[in-house]
Amino acid sequence: MDAMGEFLDSTELMEDGPALAERLERDGYLFLRGLLPRDAVMEVRRRMLETAAEGGWLDPAHPVKKGVANKAEACKDPEERYMRVFRGMWKDEELHRLRIHPNVLALFERIFGEPVLAHPMFIQRNIFPQTDSFDFTTGAHQDKVHIGGATNHALWAPLGDCPLEKGALAVAAGSHRAGVLDTRVGNGAGGMDIAAPIPGEWVTGAFEAGDALIFADTVVHCALPNRTDEIRQSFDDRYQPASKPVADTNMVPYSGCGTWEEVYAGWSSDEGKYFWRALSPTVVPLDRQYYDRRDRMAFDMAAEGDPAARDALLRIVQRDPDAAKRSRAEEALRQLAAMTGRQESGATHVASA
Numbered sequence: 291m292d293a294m295g296e297f298l299d300s301t302e303l304m305e306d307g308p309a310l311a312e313r314l315e316r317d318g319y320l321f322l323r324g325l326l327p328r329d330a331v332m333e334v335r336r337r338m339l340e341t342a343a344e345g346g347w348l349d350p351a352h353p354v355k356k357g358v359a360n361k362a363e364a365c366k367d368p369e370e371r372y373m374r375v376f377r378g379m380w381k382d383e384e385l386h387r388l389r390i391h392p393n394v395l396a397l398f399e400r401i402f403g404e405p406v407l408a409h410p411m412f413i414q415r416n417i418f419p420q421t422d423s424f425d426f427t428t429g430a431h432q433d434k435v436h437i438g439g440a441t442n443h444a445l446w447a448p449l450g451d452c453p454l455e456k457g458a459l460a461v462a463a464g465s466h467r468a469g470v471l472d473t474r475v476g477n478g479a480g481g482m483d484i485a486a487p488i489p490g491e492w493v494t495g496a497f498e499a500g501d502a503l504i505f506a507d508t509v510v511h512c513a514l515p516n517r518t519d520e521i522r523q524s525f526d527d528r529y530q531p532a533s534k535p536v537a538d539t540n541m542v543p544y545s546g547c548g549t550w551e552e553v554y555a556g557w558s559s560d561e562g563k564y565f566w567r568a569l570s571p572t573v574v575p576l577d578r579q580y581y582d583r584r585d586r587m588a589f590d591m592a593a594e595g596d597p598a599a600r601d602a603l604l605r606i607v608q609r610d611p612d613a614a615k616r617s618r619a620e621e622a623l624r625q626l627a628a629m630t631g632r633q634e635s636g637a638t639h640v641a642s643a
């Protein structure tokens with residue numbers, strides 16, 4: 291990837307829905323400063339870091355609020371070591387309310403010109419620093435293959451300031467116009483990377499707490515490596531006109547986090563619970579063709595002893611609705627471990643996911 295350009299800052303258009311929609315259509319993304327109140331973001335960061343510290347993810351030699359990673363505990367989604375701590379983060383009520391903050395919903399309503407559905411399922415990410423032995427940098431991909439449904443737009447926001455070297459996000463501006471590109475097994479988001487020349491111009495930028503990046507589901511995007519000593523924390527959710535269909539996989543809690551009742555069980559108030567019910571969304575099955583193709587490739591790679599198949603196999607074990615395929619992936623993981631001399635981390639299927 292060549293040197294990247296700078297995001298085009300669209301903050302001055304923030305109140306002008308049609309102008310935002312036009313720019314989004316043209317470039318595939320919007321970079322907006324201060325969309326969310328900084329204080330609200332920093333409060334969620336504080337809560338996430340408390341949970342990270344309790345889970346042993348932070349270096350006790352530094353104050354929790356700095357978020358300095360305990361690199362010996364570096365782990366990643368969907369490993370059980372990761373999920374053990376992550377479950378407590380994903381259930382956090384203030385995190386859930388942040389992604390449906392009135393500023394966010396009003397912004398998308400201005401862009402769509404109609405009521406907005408925030409997808410109930412969203413992602414909170416914890417990216418440990420990149421080292422010689424650990425790397426979980428999100429590779430170039432498009433969301434469409436994972437999210438399905440009608441056209442939707444992501445909002446990505448760091449939980450705290452995020453300079454480039456902490457793993458800011460980057461987009462290939464204009465790449466959305468090429469439609470869905472070919473994929474291959476990868477170790478980034480969803481275990482799938484792009485396997486075709488990437489069109490468009492790569493742009494990125496330093497984020498401050500409250501800034502947000504909005505992008506279309508066919509825009510190619512990736513993260514920069516986290517070269518700091520701190521954990522990079524962020525969240526991303528997807529938003530679409532409420533009248534359009536949404537894939538069923540976006541209506542359930544994050545894989546491995548239980549049912550909605552379990553997610554909400556410890557909340558101190560009902561605010562934000564089941565917010566989507568009032569919108570009566572049309573729910574359709576996820577088009578699984580991209581996952582099916584990824585999985586076929588992962589099984590072939592595992593049979594050849596290629597360790598790059600591991601993350602995709604772990605995802606099948608944890609998340610695939612087909613029991614026979616899950617058993618096959620478990621067996622492939624065992625064989626891969628035997629071939630590569632690596633211990634597996636005991637992935638388990640989570641029925642609610």
Ligand SMILES: O=C(O)CCC(=O)C(=O)O
Nearest residue numbers: 415428444446479513526
């Ligand atoms: O935060 C990251 O590393 C990846 C985010 C991403 O791929 C997304 O929001 O779609």
